Amino acid sequence: MRVPSTPAGALRPEPRPSLLRRRPHFRRVWLSEIVSLLGDWMGFVAVSLLALGGEGGGVVALALVIVGHHLPNALFAPVAGVLADRLDRRRLLIATSVVQGALTVAMLGAAVLGSVAAVQVLVFARGSVGALRLPAQSAVLRHVVEADELLEANAIVSATWSVMFAVGMAVGGLIAALGPAMALALDAASFGLSALFLWGLPSMVAEGRPAEGGLLGALASVRRDIALAWTHAWERPPLLDAVLAKTPVHLANGGALLLLNVLATQLAFAGTGALTLGVLQCVRGAGTGIGPLVGVALVRRGLRGELAATGAAWVTFAAIAAFAVTRHAAALIAVALVWGLGSGANWVLSSAEIQRLSPDRFVGRLSAIDNLVLTVGLCATSLGGAVLVERVGVPGAAAWLGLGAGVLAWFGSRWMQRRRAAALRREAAAVPEAASLPPETGRG
Numbered sequence: 001m002r003v004p005s006t007p008a009g010a011l012r013p014e015p016r017p018s019l020l021r022r023r024p025h026f027r028r029v030w031l032s033e034i035v036s037l038l039g040d041w042m043g044f045v046a047v048s049l050l051a052l053g054g055e056g057g058g059v060v061a062l063a064l065v066i067v068g069h070h071l072p073n074a075l076f077a078p079v080a081g082v083l084a085d086r087l088d089r090r091r092l093l094i095a096t097s098v099v100q101g102a103l104t105v106a107m108l109g110a111a112v113l114g115s116v117a118a119v120q121v122l123v124f125a126r127g128s129v130g131a132l133r134l135p136a137q138s139a140v141l142r143h144v145v146e147a148d149e150l151l152e153a154n155a156i157v158s159a160t161w162s163v164m165f166a167v168g169m170a171v172g173g174l175i176a177a178l179g180p181a182m183a184l185a186l187d188a189a190s191f192g193l194s195a196l197f198l199w200g201l202p203s204m205v206a207e208g209r210p211a212e213g214g215l216l217g218a219l220a221s222v223r224r225d226i227a228l229a230w231t232h233a234w235e236r237p238p239l240l241d242a243v244l245a246k247t248p249v250h251l252a253n254g255g256a257l258l259l260l261n262v263l264a265t266q267l268a269f270a271g272t273g274a275l276t277l278g279v280l281q282c283v284r285g286a287g288t289g290i291g292p293l294v295g296v297a298l299v300r301r302g303l304r305g306e307l308a309a310t311g312a313a314w315v316t317f318a319a320i321a322a323f324a325v326t327r328h329a330a331a332l333i334a335v336a337l338v339w340g341l342g343s344g345a346n347w348v349l350s351s352a353e354i355q356r357l358s359p360d361r362f363v364g365r366l367s368a369i370d371n372l373v374l375t376v377g378l379c380a381t382s383l384g385g386a387v388l389v390e391r392v393g394v395p396g397a398a399a400w401l402g403l404g405a406g407v408l409a410w411f412g413s414r415w416m417q418r419r420r421a422a423a424l425r426r427e428a429a430a431v432p433e434a435a436s437l438p439p440e441t442g443r444g
Contacts (some may be wrong), residue, residue: 002294009041017154017210019145019153019156020033020156021151024144025142025143025144025202025219026153026385028198028201029141029144029198030157030160030245032093032097032165032194032197032198033137033157033160033194034160034164035194035197036097036190036191036194037160038164038167038171039164039168039188039189039191039192040164040168040190041106041164041168041182042171042187043180043183043186043187045169045175045274045277045278045281046180046184047065047111047119047123048062048065048066048176048261048277050288052166059262059386059389060386060390062262062386063115063258063382063383063385063386064120064383065119065120066125066254066257066258066379067379067382067383070128070378070379070382071277071375071376071379072128072129072131074371074372074375074376074379075131076128076131077131077134077135077368077371077372078223078226078372079222079366080132080134080135080136080364080368080371081162081225081226081229081366081367081368082222082226082365083136083364084136084138084206084223084364084365084367085135085206085225085363085365085390086206086221088139088203088204089136089139089143089205089206090198090201090202090203090204091203092136092200093136093140095132096129096130097192097198098195099129100129101189101190101191102124103126104126104187104188104191106122107184108181108188109121109152110187111180115345120367134367134368135364135365135367135368135371136364138363138364139206139360141153141154142203142355142360142363143204144191145257150355150356151296151299151352152357154292154348154352155162155293155348156272158292158344158348159289159292159293161285161288161289162286162289163285163289164285165281165282165285165288166283166289167282167286169278169281170279170281170282171276171278174244174274176277180386194286205362206361206363208308211368222234225365226368226369228362229362229365230358230369232362233366233367233369234356234420235424236357237424238306238353239358240417241306241353241362241413242350242353242354242370242382243350243354243366243373244357244373244413245306245310245346245349246346246370246408246409247373247374247377247411248282248313248349248406248409249312249313249316249343249374249383250375250377250378250403250406250408251377251378251380251409252316252317252381252403252405252406253316253320253378253401253402254377254378254379254381254382254385254404255398255400255401255402255403255405256320256323256376256398256402257321257399258386258389258395259324259385259395259398260277260281260284260323260336261293262398263276263280264276265270266282267276274316280332280333282335282338283333283337283340284339284340284343285340286340287316287336287337287338287340287342288341288344288347290340290341290344290346291315291341291343291345291348292344292348292349294345295308295309295312295345295348295349296349299349305352306347306429307309308345309345309349309350309353311408312342312345312349313410314342314348315338315341316343317340317407318342319335319336319338319342320399321399321403322335323335323336323339323399324396324399324403344404350370353366354367354370359392377406377409380405381396381398381405381406382402384398384401385398385399386398388401
């Protein structure tokens with residue numbers, strides 16, 4: 001798939017149509033994500049409020065819902081990455097959409113019965129299936145746009161995520177105020193519509209990597225294939241930097257998200273806890289859409305991608321610190337917006353770098369490693385923050401725990417990458433030196 005070049009001698013090249021107009025397959029992927037995300041976030045508001053207020057609910061129950069929503073991304077990331085690089089990515093996305101829809105129907109039944117424990121189990125099961133699709137979603141972009149369009153495509157995907165996050169949270173807050181059943185019913189329907197959009201895509205097997213051995217062959221090779229992908233990144237510090245760039249931010253996000261949910265129910269400045277949660281998440285989601293646009297603009301003006309991602313990470317850290325000490329409604333809304341700006345820019349810039357620097361045969365697995373480490377971090381600070389809040393009775397303690405872990409992880413990651421780059425330089429310098437020695441020198 002190539003974009004025609006401008007004819008020689010043309011004084012004014014025709015302006016290119018937007019990426020969504022000129023890439024119909026990308027448009028299908030985009031429409032699928034719109035409906036799926038809208039349903040997801042509506043359902044998430046309902047389940048979070050059920051966990052806080054239902055029988056057996058509380059801060060730890062809320063943390064378990066957050067963990068159930070995210071932890072499968074880590075547990076199943078190795079399998080997901082290998083499947084995305086070995087199987088038809090289109091079929092994988094369709095199959096996971098159908099299964100997630102069925103599990104959401106089961107969640108609806110559990111919510112109607114008021115069973116927080118059953119909802120937590122089903123959230124984990126649905127997240128486990130959803131984890132299988134995340135690397136495939138990232139890898140599919142390589143099939144539907146050109147290499148020089150990846151940054152633009154990622155910005156569109158991120159902006160879409162943000163808009164759907166904002167709309168889904170806001171609408172979810174309204175619907176959840178009436179009860180969780182309607183939000184979960186709409187969530188279930190969204191998965192079916194998502195599968196219909198994906199149905200029209202062509203086969204999408206990784207370039208240079210036929211689907212040898214099918215599903216069983218892929219599962220049998222998980223350990224070896226993930227190790228090969230990690231070795232590939234380990235030997236290329238810029239790619240390693242991109243793979244690890246989201247983890248410090250998500251360590252900080254884990255504790256802060258717990259605080260956001262708790263503050264929404266305690267302050268309820270929008271009238272109810274559900275509406276307040278919807279407002280705060282809506283504003284944060286808007287920030288995650290605007291932030292990538294700012295980041296992409298800076299990169300196009302000459303700022304290096306890794307520096308832009310670093311700046312975005314520190315904007316996130318500063319915003320979370322402010323969120324931990326703020327209790328005024330207007331200030332919370334403003335800080336939530338800045339928090340989203342930094343987090344969204346960090347996500348898009350690092351994702352585009354992984355896709356740009358990685359060969360197609362590795363991109364699914366490296367996206368899976370990225371998901372694994374960032375999700376483990378988010379879940380650890382969510383659970384740790386919940387336990388800390390239960391003990392000390394101060395909701396802000398969760399945010400400070402996550403923020404401290406994120407800042408330490410950022411410095412630790414930079415230290416490791418610099419050591420690795422220095423080691424590679426020493427190895428490269430030693431090779432020509434060894435080759436210049438006379439034959440006797442190397443004999444023992």
